[in-house]
Amino acid sequence: MSELNFDIARSAIAERVSASSLEHCEATAATAELLAKVYGVDSHGAYLAGLLHDWAREDASAYLIRRAQEIGVPVGPVEMAVPYLLHADVGAYELGARFAGISPTVLEAIRRHTLGAVSMSELDMVIYIADMIEPGRRYEGATHLRSLVGDVTLFELYASSYQMSFCQLIRERKHLHPTTVDAWNAIVDAMPEQWIQVS
Numbered sequence: 375m376s377e378l379n380f381d382i383a384r385s386a387i388a389e390r391v392s393a394s395s396l397e398h399c400e401a402t403a404a405t406a407e408l409l410a411k412v413y414g415v416d417s418h419g420a421y422l423a424g425l426l427h428d429w430a431r432e433d434a435s436a437y438l439i440r441r442a443q444e445i446g447v448p449v450g451p452v453e454m455a456v457p458y459l460l461h462a463d464v465g466a467y468e469l470g471a472r473f474a475g476i477s478p479t480v481l482e483a484i485r486r487h488t489l490g491a492v493s494m495s496e497l498d499m500v501i502y503i504a505d506m507i508e509p510g511r512r513y514e515g516a517t518h519l520r521s522l523v524g525d526v527t528l529f530e531l532y533a534s535s536y537q538m539s540f541c542q543l544i545r546e547r548k549h550l551h552p553t554t555v556d557a558w559n560a561i562v563d564a565m566p567e568q569w570i571q572v573s
Contacts, residue, residue, distance in 0.1 A: 378475040383425050386472075391432050398510055399425050406504035413528040415496045422476070423483040423501045429465035431458070438464055452549045459551060462488040490536060490557035499532040506535045513542075533561045 388396050406424035410417040430438065435457035442449050447463045466485035469476055483501040486494065490502060507519045515538050522531050540558055543550060 378422060378473050380421065380425070383422060383473075387426055387429060391428060395428055395432060398508065399428055401508035401510050402427060402501075402504045405508040406500050409500045409504055409523065409528075410497075412524050413496065413500065415500050415528075416479075419477060419480045419483070419497055420500050420504070423480045423487075423497065424504050426469055426476075426480075427465070427484050427487045427501055427505060428461070429469055429484070430461040431465070433461065433464065441468075450552075452551045456549055456551075459488060462486065489551050489553040491553065492556050492560040494532065494557075496528060499528055503528075503531055503535050506539065529564070530566075533565055536561055 384400075387399055391399065403421045403424035406420040407417045409415070410420035430441075433441075438457045438460040439449055439454065441464045442453070442460045445464070445467050447460060447467075449460070453460055462485050466481045469484065470481050479495065479497055482495065483497045486498045487501045487505050491498065494502070503519075507516055507523075519531070519535055519538065522534060526534070536558065540550075540554065543554070
């Protein structure tokens, strides 16, 4: 469990992001805490990861690229085309350097909230989902995902959320990061026979 105080964390993120982004971070934190309680995950860590997940989201593209290269995060053609994809890795690294009290599991959940990963912990899944379904999200399908909370397993909810995001990228003809493809393939390999489908 992380030892970082919520008030300190909120003050720190408030200094870095716009009012609208802060509202999103707070809503993601509250949603993550709720999901954690529903699915038996560390609610303290979930709230903290949700609150801080977009630490580097508003950093300039050039900075994200340079910083990622400095800390050893691979920067390939997709990252060069869509630098904001680096904000999760850069944010997790900088949070770990600034706050000694943040647990590695919280940092990992922050690192994985954008692209996902082949092997997602329960906390990783909670943050990924919370970022997608917090009340401020108004995209088509968000209400459906919210309706699944508590009625399906955490993995099924994550898989449905990832499927929706994956399909949206394809519909909008956006770049697919290699990690996104690998994460989706891992979901397909792990999905149960009777799997909830996104409507």
